Amino acid sequence: CVIQNSCSIHRHELFFQVADWSMVLSMGEQQRLSFLRLLALFTLSPNKNRLVQETLVFLDESTSALDMKTEREIYIHLHQLRVW
Numbered sequence: 408c409v410i411q412n413s414c415s416i417h418r419h420e421l422f423f424q425v426a427d428w429s430m431v432l433s434m435g436e437q438q439r440l441s442f443l444r445l446l447a448l449f450t451l452s453p454n455k456n457r458l459v460q461e462t463l464v465f466l467d468e469s470t471s472a473l474d475m476k477t478e479r480e481i482y483i484h485l486h487q488l489r490v491w
Contacts, residue, residue, distance in 0.1 A: 434472035441469065442481050449488045459489050 428437065445464065452458055464485075470478040 438472050
């Protein structure tokens with residue numbers, strides 16, 4: 408953009424656009440986003456201890472598009488949070 412203010416306005420509008428994320432994000436990006444949501448749920452919730460005790464998480468093909476290093480890091484974080 409040539410005019411700085413118009414660029415920031417344009418980016419701001421993009422932030423609030425509704426999109427079909429399955430068409431925008433790769434499968435790996437979608438899987439990372441799903442794990443980010445799961446990790447945020449278990450770390451940011453005020454009822455974290457209750458969530459850990461009462462929540463069952465099923466993972467089916469949840470890391471199929473991720474590289475082994477990323478997959479390992481995700482499972483380490485889940486284990487540290489006591490999400491089984």
